[in-house]
Amino acid sequence: MDEKLNQEMRPDAQAGSYPERDWEAIVEAVLFTMGGSVEFKQLAAAIGQDEETARRVAESLREKYEKENRGMQIIQLEDSVQMCTKARFYENLIRVASAPKKQVLTDVVLETLSIIAYKQPVTKMEIEKIRGVKSDHAVNRLVEYNLVYEAGRLDAPGRPALFATTEEFLRRFGIGSTEDLPEPAPEQIEEFKQEAEEELQYYPEETPRESSPEETETYSAGGEEIEQQ
Incomplete structure (x- = not known):
């Protein structure tokens, strides 16, 4: 559908085709049909205008939805927007639809997610250096929940995966960009370390494997130097 929509929304095919009074309706129709996020350049092509105009129209539509207290909302995600239901109506929705699989974000999973959010792109090794314990299960669960993904491979021995x-994640936590994340407090980092140490007492098998000196190598990930085990 994306490819078909892109073809139908070519600037040369749509430019100047619609009066200004229809722009919001067109944007609304596109967002509803696509379901997922739609880039501003696609909306611009749909109304035959530039991206700045598309942003203005989308923002006007967002404000209208909010003012009229509708069940749907328009949210902005960096260079795209999406139409979705408001979280406060979740209980009403599951009365007529099958409840989705519950996603449990335990303290361990949340800690791991926080580290990835602030250090991305980051390897499991660096996550484990910060937490002090193995993090395979937590990272795998976050990937399963579609909160993190494999963003590439580090150019280093073994080519470890980088996660971001x-x-x-932005939708779930209601932020438009990772740049909007609050600055982590020093005490929060210490709390992560303390909880990891407590976890280690209960799960000693989760201790990261010690490497021999010849296996240790320094490389860079996310702009910081870390030690590869």
């Missing part, structure tokens, strides 16, 4: 947050 997804658009779903």
